[in-house]
Amino acid sequence: MTQTQQTDLALLAFAREAQEKAYAPYSQFRVGAAIFAGGEIYQGCNVENAAYGSTVCAERGAAMRAVMGGQRFFDAIAIVGDSDAPTVPCGACRQFLAEFNPEMRVVMGGATDAVMVMTLEELLPEAFVRGYLDQDVSRDG
Ligand code: THU
Numbered sequence: 044m045t046q047t048q049q050t051d052l053a054l055l056a057f058a059r060e061a062q063e064k065a066y067a068p069y070s071q072f073r074v075g076a077a078i079f080a081g082g083e084i085y086q087g088c089n090v091e092n093a094a095y096g097s098t099v100c101a102e103r104g105a106a107m108r109a110v111m112g113g114q115r116f117f118d119a120i121a122i123v124g125d126s127d128a129p130t131v132p133c134g135a136c137r138q139f140l141a142e143f144n145p146e147m148r149v150v151m152g153g154a155t156d157a158v159m160v161m162t163l164e165e166l167l168p169e170a171f172v173r174g175y176l177d178q179d180v181s182r183d184g
Pocket of ligand 1: 072
């Protein structure tokens with residue numbers, strides 16, 4: 044775990060604001076996310092669907108908005124959920140975020156004041172990133 048900084052708490056506040064917008068009528072578990080990239084903040088919330096599998100997580104919602112804003116490198120993301128313990132990003136979101144900086148700072152909060160800060164590398168070691176595709180892997184088969 045990494046030490047919490049003042050800027051982490053500031054980003055967390057944006058995630059908490061986004062959490063208010065969550066559309067979670069099925070799970071009642073509201074999640075908010077805020078990405079810091081290129082000096083800008085991009086917020087997202089979870090958006091559920093009657094076809095449960097079509098639900099979009101808060102982190103990916105925020106990432107979509109950051110990319111739409113022209114960003115390709117995310118410095119940090121803050122995530123807040125309704126759990127007592129700080130909410131961690133799901134596996135699919137870890138992979139999705141790794142595309143835009145496998146070493147980004149991940150600030151996690153929940154319903155209490157507890158905050159956990161880690162790097163994405165710690166949450167998803169050995170992420171599959173584009174470098175694997177760029178390699179000339181001319182092999183049999
Ligand atoms: N959820 C997120 O938005 N992000 C995560 O990383 C974990 C899960 C949402 C999806 C669903 O709407 C609700 O939380 C319960 O799984």
